[in-house]
Amino acid sequence: MSDQTVSRHLPPPAPGFRGLVGIHARLLVKDAQAGTAVLAVACVALPLAALLTPFPSEPADVASAISGPMRLQMLMSMMVMLTVGLAFLWPEAVWKGLGPGERAVLDSFPVTRRNHRMARVVAGGFLPLALTTAYLGSATILRVRGWGDVMPGMTSAYPDLAGWSAPTAVLVLLTAYLLSSSLALRFGKVFVPLLVIGTGVYLVPASLLLAGKEEWIEAIARSAVEWTWSPFRLFSIMFSGGPSDVLPALFWMTALAALTIHLAGRHGKV
Amino acid sequence: MTQEPGITVCGLRKRYGRVEALSGVDFTLPHGGVALLVGPNGAGKTSLLKVLMDILPYEAGSVAVLGLDPARDGARIRAAAGFLPEEIQFPFGRLRVHEVLSLHSRYRPGWDAAYAKALADTLELRHDRRWATLSKGESRRVQLACALAHRPSLLLLDEPTDGLDPIGRERVLGLLAEHLAETGATTIYCTHVLHEAQGLADRLIVLGKGRVRLDEDVELLRRTHHRVRFSVRDGAPPPAPFLLREESGGASERRWVVRAGASEIQEWAIAAEVSIIEITPVSLGDTALAYLASSAPPSELEAVGSNVSSASESHHV
Numbered sequence: 001m002s003d004q005t006v007s008r009h010l011p012p013p014a015p016g017f018r019g020l021v022g023i024h025a026r027l028l029v030k031d032a033q034a035g036t037a038v039l040a041v042a043c044v045a046l047p048l049a050a051l052l053t054p055f056p057s058e059p060a061d062v063a064s065a066i067s068g069p070m071r072l073q074m075l076m077s078m079m080v081m082l083t084v085g086l087a088f089l090w091p092e093a094v095w096k097g098l099g100p101g102e103r104a105v106l107d108s109f110p111v112t113r114r115n116h117r118m119a120r121v122v123a124g125g126f127l128p129l130a131l132t133t134a135y136l137g138s139a140t141i142l143r144v145r146g147w148g149d150v151m152p153g154m155t156s157a158y159p160d161l162a163g164w165s166a167p168t169a170v171l172v173l174l175t176a177y178l179l180s181s182s183l184a185l186r187f188g189k190v191f192v193p194l195l196v197i198g199t200g201v202y203l204v205p206a207s208l209l210l211a212g213k214e215e216w217i218e219a220i221a222r223s224a225v226e227w228t229w230s231p232f233r234l235f236s237i238m239f240s241g242g243p244s245d246v247l248p249a250l251f252w253m254t255a256l257a258a259l260t261i262h263l264a265g266r267h268g269k270v
Numbered sequence: 271m272t273q274e275p276g277i278t279v280c281g282l283r284k285r286y287g288r289v290e291a292l293s294g295v296d297f298t299l300p301h302g303g304v305a306l307l308v309g310p311n312g313a314g315k316t317s318l319l320k321v322l323m324d325i326l327p328y329e330a331g332s333v334a335v336l337g338l339d340p341a342r343d344g345a346r347i348r349a350a351a352g353f354l355p356e357e358i359q360f361p362f363g364r365l366r367v368h369e370v371l372s373l374h375s376r377y378r379p380g381w382d383a384a385y386a387k388a389l390a391d392t393l394e395l396r397h398d399r400r401w402a403t404l405s406k407g408e409s410r411r412v413q414l415a416c417a418l419a420h421r422p423s424l425l426l427l428d429e430p431t432d433g434l435d436p437i438g439r440e441r442v443l444g445l446l447a448e449h450l451a452e453t454g455a456t457t458i459y460c461t462h463v464l465h466e467a468q469g470l471a472d473r474l475i476v477l478g479k480g481r482v483r484l485d486e487d488v489e490l491l492r493r494t495h496h497r498v499r500f501s502v503r504d505g506a507p508p509p510a511p512f513l514l515r516e517e518s519g520g521a522s523e524r525r526w527v528v529r530a531g532a533s534e535i536q537e538w539a540i541a542a543e544v545s546i547i548e549i550t551p552v553s554l555g556d557t558a559l560a561y562l563a564s565s566a567p568p569s570e571l572e573a574v575g576s577n578v579s580s581a582s583e584s585h586h587v
Contacts, residue, residue, distance in 0.1 A: 014349070014377065014378070014379045015376060015377065019376070023373070023376055023377075027362055027365075027373070030362070030364060030365060030369065031362040031363070031364045031365060097361060097363070098361055099359060100357070101355065101356075101357025101358070101359030102357075102359045102360065102361040103325075103361075104320060104325050104355045104357060105355060105357075105359065105360055105361060106361050107323075107324075107325045108323055108325060108348055108351075108353045109348065109377045110346075110348040110349035110350075110351075110377055110378065111345055111348075111377065112344070112345045113324075113344070267325075267326060267327040
């Protein structure tokens with residue numbers, strides 16, 4: 001038997017990408033920790049709470065001085081924050097506990113490394129998407145019932161929350177999820193690199209502004225966030241979700257998807 | 271066993287930052303061959319197996335496993351391989367044993383459910399236990415069932431009996447012997463306990479400081495390596511070209527591990543005027559130790575006793 005013959009008799013790698021996504025979606029559920037369960041409950045409870053809040057007929061809550069619409073606004077805002085926070089931090093849970101030993105086991109399965117890791121990324125993406133869907137569903141129901149007025153956000157100072165319409169919400173969430181997934185694939189962890197990036201993006205410019213009070217620094221910091229194509233804008237309150245923001249969001253999501261796919265194929269930390 | 275290469279490694283180098291784990295590893299294992307891979311901790315054994323499985327990248331050299339390049343066809347190699355990693359960690363600790371087996375079966379088109387059940391019975395797996403609650407030995411047995419149940423034609427085993435009790439070891443070795451007899455799998459078996467696996471192997475590869483210090487047929491090793499006990503009357507004995515390692519002896523007695531046949535040893539003894547007490551075969555473990563203990567570079571080790579003739583019997587003089 002020649003060498004070529006030997007390789008020709010090898011079994012084909014299996015299963016395909018969709019099968020892998022299914023396997024990892026089930027694994028994420030079966031191997032779920034308490035934190036995931038809390039998130040899942042929050043995923044259902046928050047929109048339910050938002051929907052069940054008596055509005056607008058109920059009189060103002062005198063004791064807490066919070067009116068029904070205000071409560072509804074707060075719940076919806078919490079939902080937004082939870083969803084964005086989850087999208088950023090969820091990959092930490094998706095790739096948790098994958099030290100060198102576990103990595104060797106995962107990488108010893110007979111599928112290509114890129115397919116295998118991307119399948120886990122895709123399977124892990126279902127939860128943020130479920131949260132987004134829950135939020136958008138709630139928002140849609142509110143609008144249909146004529147309570148859409150609560151959607152513009154907590155206060156008029158943050159009109160951006162109004163922009164949480166379907167396409168932009170999905171884009172921002174997926175971009176956040178892909179950013180953190182690429183960090184997990186590159187560094188084996190999410191929280192610390194995210195903290196470093198967050199510090200660099202927000203604290204350093206803020207400190208510079210406070211310390212120097214130089215106009216040109218302020219101008220740079222401001223333009224970094226205000227510029228339509230800036231990645232910082234995507235995750236800031238400046239993101240309006242309007243048509244002009246969709247293209248940059250799409251661009252960054254595509255770029256991060258490409259980066260994630262590239263990193264998934266490399267021998268790396270995960 | 272055919273003569274086509276099952277695994278061919280040439281000039282393989284692997285670094286971890288500044289540390290070179292493999293610094294030019296060369297060996298060839300024929301298709302169907304079973305090699306014992308031994309070496310001290312940090313010798314590069316685990317790295318080598320992971321490179322063969324494309325779990326780790328390498329910096330230089332060439333590798334062919336079953337005629338395939340791991341860097342290009344890693345998935346196909348892994349499909350044909352039963353891999354038992356050194357570590358007992360598993361990424362999904364909440365899964366129960368039967369779910370772990372089921373997970374592996376989904377990845378393996380050739381999974382033999384009946385064989386998997388037989389393996390589980392022989393290895394006394396407790397199907398309802400969660401992975402995270404298993405002892406080291408139990409985890410090892412589950413890993414072994416997962417590695418064998420698809421009847422792989424390539425086995426890469428990193429310390430397969432580590433953590434097992436004596437009965438467990440015997441069972442595992444029996445299973446491996448049966449598997450090898452049935453499948454003729456090309457096998458690399460990493461171990462620190464040579465004596466337990468020497469009956470399975472037809473080749474011994476000794477890895478030290480990232481390089482192959484010995485790569486030879488087990489039968490040939492048995493015929494050409496001996497322990498010599500001899501008494502010394504006046505001072506140190508003259509140097510012998512076949513000496514590999516001097517073991518602890520006494521004031522009047524020396525013990526050498528040598529790469530030489532009995533006749534060469536006796537010829538040398540007459541010329542050197544030393545009195546031989548006994549010439550005995552050396553175990554594979556002691557042979558490996560002799561090559562590892564030597565500070566000579568691999569090229570010099572190859573030259574030691576290179577013209578040795580075979581002689582398998584023990585000689586009492």
